[in-house]
Amino acid sequence: MSQLALADLADGPYFNIVMQLGVEDLSRADVACRLTRDLNRSHGGPWWALGRRGFFGMELDGDSVFDPADDCVGDWPAVADRKLARVDWKCRYTRFATEVKMFRSPFHGSEITSVQQADEIAYCCSKLRSDLFDTSSSAGVYLEVEVLANPDNVSLAVVDFEAGGCSSVTFSPDTGAVIRERKIREAPRKVEGTYIQPLTTITSGQGFEGSMGLYLQGGHLAFFRRHSATSADGSTTEKGDWECTGFVTDLSWAEGRRLTPCLAFRDVGDYHLRTTRIDSSPPIELKETTLAYKDSLWRSLDWDAGEQEALEM
Helix, strand or coil: CCCCCHHHHCCCHHHHHHCCCCHHHHHHHHCCCHHHHHHHHCCCCHHHHHHHHHCCCEEECCCCECCHHHCCCCCHHHHHHHHHCCCCHHHHHHHHHHHCCCECCCCCCCEECCECCCCCEEEECEEEEHHHHCCCCCCEEEEEEEEEECCCCEEEEEECHHHCCCEEEEEECCCCEEEEEEEEECCCCEEEEEEECCCCCCCCCCCCCEEEEEEEECCEEEEEEEEEEECCCCCCEEECCCEEEEEEEECCCCCCCEEEEEEEECCCECCEEEEEEEECCCCCCCCCCHHHHCHHHCEECCEEHHHHHHHHC
């Protein structure tokens, strides 16, 4: 009776097994032997599957989405087979797992500990490809930021500046409000905006601490928060329940197909924030919020620097 070698299982049973493994167990399988390492890193293998599932629709600065074959722009459709065959999918997974959590200069890495300028914006190195999350898609992407120290005010936003747009949607975790804004003029600055408050205000004169997140799915945006309350003597911190705005806006305000998540700071200070999660699932199930799609419930929030200066004279 002939004996089967591991290589004989590569076309079927082996992949069926390793596709069930997570990152740690798959890494252990990589060091078992050269054959398992090469199989795991191949196109269509487990590292490819993990990355495509975890980073679908996310694009790094200077790069495409995790699996460039999902991108219908550029030369990938014509040369995909040749290029994808040379990709080391474990290396690509490792790079995405690290860099999607990072912030652009002047910040570094996935943590922010100090803000040097008022009204500073910290842009993520990753972008959300809105064309891959349109109304026909069931896929979603969730981004979460933990706020450990907040001396003033910080909000979570997504902007359309990559395509030359001038609009944003911002979630204020302390007030529970979602704000849509569009810059009409740069100098003197004029902004048109509307807001809605799907969640209650939870802080009074204190910066929000806890976790906040955004979720994009089916061409719609939702925001999340979980407030952490510290005892009066500072000895303990208690985390509250997750809350969600529900889907509050579609993407009709955005230009182009690349949206950039970012953090908006109001004042300078010693902050401590870090990106903790980027994956395909939010922390709790979303509830319907059809009321948020009624324009009559959104209140005006326009701001004109020229008019403001005239009133102060």
